[in-house]
Every structure is written in structure tokens, then in C-alpha cells.
Amino acid sequence: MYPFNLLLTRGITTFFLILLTACSSVPYSKGNTEEPRVKLPADYVEESILNNYADPWEGFNRRMYYFNAKADEYVLLPVVAGYKAVTPDILEIGISNFFSNLGEIPVFFNALLQAKPTVAAETFGRFAVNTTVGVFGLFDVATPIGLDEQNEDFGQTLGVWGIDAGPYLVLPLLGPSSLRDATGSAIDMLAFQAIIDELGMEGDEEIFLSLLSSIDTRASLPFRYYSSGSAFEYERLKILYMKYREIQIAR
């Protein structure tokens, strides 16, 4: 008899494998379709201004994109709205600062892994000041005194080490990623979990904390699915994500 969570893991894996193999990129259906009026050169894909970043998992990704949009609409955004309604602004900012402060720890380690001593030192300084003077990170006192916010994660570390992004990948709930960055996120999450464990929390408190962290993350992200109105939002977000990661890794 398999333990429950192993069964669950297998079930989820099978589900994703099915989604992954569900190919969707059939270019044009036949039947009574007619050739377009504007004749284009045969190499139009080459000519296109956005022909980069292959998307071999597009079938899966588009379905996941849709799933995320629905989850956003029916679960995440209503929860975020409720959270914003009941939480005074000052507390909201405090909570957000608190999680950013915890987030300094993975930034610090990743800066070390990328051999960036100044970034690591600045981040350590921020963490030290905000944890003490800033009362466990509830207040950001480091930024005003010139210790600037930095942004590093394990996906970037892998990038700095010369590992390519790999195929674009839309993750459940988390959204745009790549094979490399998804791996990086998983490792960052494990590290974050280890920190939470260090704090010596009970099961319920831990669940509460991760829930609050997720709500805070979503609340601070202004993105809304399909709000651009463009039929090509999926493609544009893909390119935006990949470019943004390149610019971060180059830093």
C-alpha cells in the first residue's frame, strides 16, 4: 500500500504528463478555410519581429495559463480583495515588509553563490538593520539609509553559472517560468522552508504563515490576466518574462 502523499504525487505527475503531451500547436485547420488576402513571404516566421524563444511545451503552457487565470479570478483575487479590506494599510505594509525581510536570506546566499560580495554585504546589512531596528522586518529602515534592495534567486544563480533558460514553462499558480527558473524556484522554496522550520513553528502556524505569504505576494503584483485585451498576451508575457530574466542575470 502506497502512502497517501506518494499516490498524490504520482497522480499530479500523471496529470502534468498528460497536459504536456497534449499538443495544441496545429497551425491551420483545413475544411472550408480560405487563403488570407494579404500574401506574405514564405519565411514570415523568420521575418516576424518576435520570433524567438521556442515554446515546445506550448500546449501545456497555454492550458496552464488559462487555469491560472481562472484560479486568479475565482480564488486568489477574491482572497486578496478580502485581505485588503480587513487589513489596515499600515499593517499590510508591515506584513509585506516582514516577508521581504525573510526573503533577504535567499538573496544573500544566492549573491554569495554568484560571487557578488557587495550585493551579499548590502543584503546582509539590510537584513540585520531591518530585523533589529525594523522590529523583525516590519519596518523597512534600511532603504532610507542607503542600503538598497537587491534581487537574486537560484534561477539567476544558475543563469550566472552559464545554464540556459531551457524551454518556457508556465507553472501552476506561480505563472511564467522556464525549466531552469522552475528548478531554481523549487530550491529557493526548500531553503525558505528550512528557514521557517528554524523559527520553530507549529504545523498550523506554518500553514498560516505560508498562506499569508502567498496572499501578500499576489497582492503586491499588479498583473491581471487578459487585461491587456490582446489576443497575443500569452506570447507577449512569455517574451517579457524571458527578457526580464536576461536583464536580471546580466546584473
Added chain:
Amino acid sequence: MRFASIFIVLFLSACSSNNQLEPEVKANTCDIQYTRYQATVTGYCQEVAASLPTNIPTIEKKIELRSITSIPEVFWYSSKMKYSLVKQDKKSPLAFVIAGTGASYSSSKMISLQKTLFQQGYHVISLSSPTFSNFIINLDSTTDFPGVLSQDAKNLYGIMQKVYQQVVNEDNLETTTFSLTGYSLGGAHAAYISKLDEDEKIFNFEKVVLINPPVSLYNSATILDSYLDLRESGRDAASAMLDDIFSAFAQSYASQKSSAFSHSSIYALFKDAELSEEELELLIGASFRMSSSDMLFALDVSYNLGGFIYKNQNISRFESVTNAMHRSHIVTFGQYFEKVVVPWQQESNPDLTREDLIEQLGLKNIESYLRHSDKISLVTNADDIILAEGEVAYLQDVFGSRAKVFERGGHCGNMDRKSFVEYMNNQFQGAK
């Protein structure tokens, strides 16, 4: 790496116009070398920003104009027309605002106008441009091409009546008088709507302000097409140029102290990157091409035109449209106009010539009305990039003392700046 760099830029400029993120930094000016292209891309940040409210009470609204089952599946998320209402607490004058080419009711320029008008005591109803996908998909028509200004005006005027009825019923809106404004293409729409209202007399607009309108849409689109003319100037050269722009931004970002994006850091990126005039033109051209490809795709799907995608093809919600996007990106507005719009409009109106159609895409058709209508004012910039040679002079001649021409600002680059907002405050005094 291809043309994708523009996205970073657009992403950055989108951030820079998001007033709600960091209102205190907004007041900062930049010290980038001024050109009309720069002002069009980053905004006229050399002038101080106007002081506008950070938050305004916006109500997101939707209205059903076409049966939901008739919406094409690929636009499943667009099944109603979206618009917004900003409401005063008491009975107040109402201003309708119409967005520019390819822009939605909630674009950053629209939000800046909403804030300006709200601060002057107006209720504000914001409508997307008839060139915006959500508008095209929800329009109950099989013959109207967005940009043919009299058709657009007729459609917008009908929609304005419907949404007004809706906000009266659902939001208990109490209104004294009506006014109208719009920027870019929306400015040209405002002119035609105002003329239509003289006959229909539904709103009897008190005040109409046209902001940076095109004189001839055909001329403006030709100018913007030329900034990204892949066939003529060589795609590889353009591609290499975008790569350079992107690496300049990446380098500048790498040298910044903080990894956070703020207004000042975005201005710093542009300052460091020292983009040439050609590079800025390229960014503007690419941005125009993206909004025109959104528009053409929506038209192709909604009217089953078979312009650059296959006719009679049903695209499901999970189906890849990446190929269609590639196709749309190399179609210039000019090509689509000649190959699709002209023949298609001639199907329903055989006497129509290409030249007639071009005239219908501009303000000259209603020149005598504009010349003699005191309620209409015009505001534009002497260096607006969408105006062809002589068109600024034409506008000054037609509107006379009702024209205000700022020396600088490019195309709509100064709409959230101090002197522009002061001008608007003088125009919109209905609540006083």
C-alpha cells in the same frame, strides 16, 4: 535575439506611467536630452508633473452589446464591453473620455485624464478606442472599419447613450451637463461625435476638447509604419539596433545601485542608454506595430475577413495563435489598408474610391463644422510626431484662437505635466 527588446522598454515605460506605485517620485523630472521622440516614449519628463490625486474612486463596468454566444471563442475573455466610471459624491457634470489608437479605457493616459477631470469636479466615463480589441469584438456590426471616423462616431455615440443609461440605473449617477474629450485618435472621434450630437441633441455637449488628434489618419499611420519598415530598410539592421538598445538597458540596469524599478531609475536607464533618434523611432514604430497587429487580428477574427489569417477558421481557446502573431507583425497598416480595407469597404459601397476612404479617415471632412463651433477646443504640440508637414499650421488655421499649441511634448508626452493639466483645468470648469 530578435525584436523582443521592445517589450522590456514597453514594460519599463508602463511602469513609469503607473502613478499608483510611487506617487512621491512622480514629481521628479529627468535630465535626458530632449527630442520629440524621447518625449513620445518616456513622456515629457523634463517638465514637472502636475499634482494629481493618487487614487480616484473608479468603478469597473461591463455592458453587453452583442449576444455572448456570438463572441469568437479565441476572445472568450472579452465577452462584454468594458469601460469605467469615476463618480463624484454629488450631482456633477459628466465628461466622456475616448482613448487613443489601440488603447483601452484604462490606459495610463486615460487614467491621467480621469484624474485631471475628477479633480475638476467631473464624473468621468472612459471608453476604449474603437481600435481596441475588446471594442472591436463587442461591436455589433459587420461592415464598420475602425478609423472611418463617421462610422466610429455613430457607434461610440450609441454606446455612450447605453452606458450612460447603465450608470444612471446601476450607480445612481446624477448629472448636470455633458462634456467630451479624447486623445490621439480619440480626439478625432470626439470631433465627429460632437458634430453628430448637433443633430441628435442627446447630450448637447457643453465643452469638447481634442487632444493631439491626427489630421489625416492615413498620413499618421504612414509615418508610424515608416519607423519600422522592415522591407525597405532591412530587417537585420533593425534587429541589430534593437539588440543594441536592449544591451544598453541591461548594462545600465546592472550599474544601478538598487534592483528595484522606480521612475527615477527608469529615467536613468534612458539617460544612460543615450538612444539615437533612429532607435527611438524604431521603438515607437514597434509599439505601433504591436497595437495595430492586435487590432487587425481582432478585425480579422470578428468580421471573418481573411485578411492575414485564414477565413472561416474557428480558433479555440487553447489553440496557438503564435503563427497569426508572426503574420500580423510583418503586415504594415498600409498593406492591410490597400489589400483588405479598401476592397472590403467597396463590397458594401461600390462607388467608394480609395481616395474617398482616405478622406473619411481624417478631420478635413468636417472642417467647416470645426471652424465655426465655439464649444470645441484643440490642444496639441508643435512637435507632435503623428502630424505631417503643414498639419500643425492647418490645425491653427481651423481652430484659430481655440487652438493651444505647446512647443514641446511630442505625441501626447505631456498629458500629465503641469502646464497641460493647467490648460485642461481652464477648459473644464463645468463644476465651478
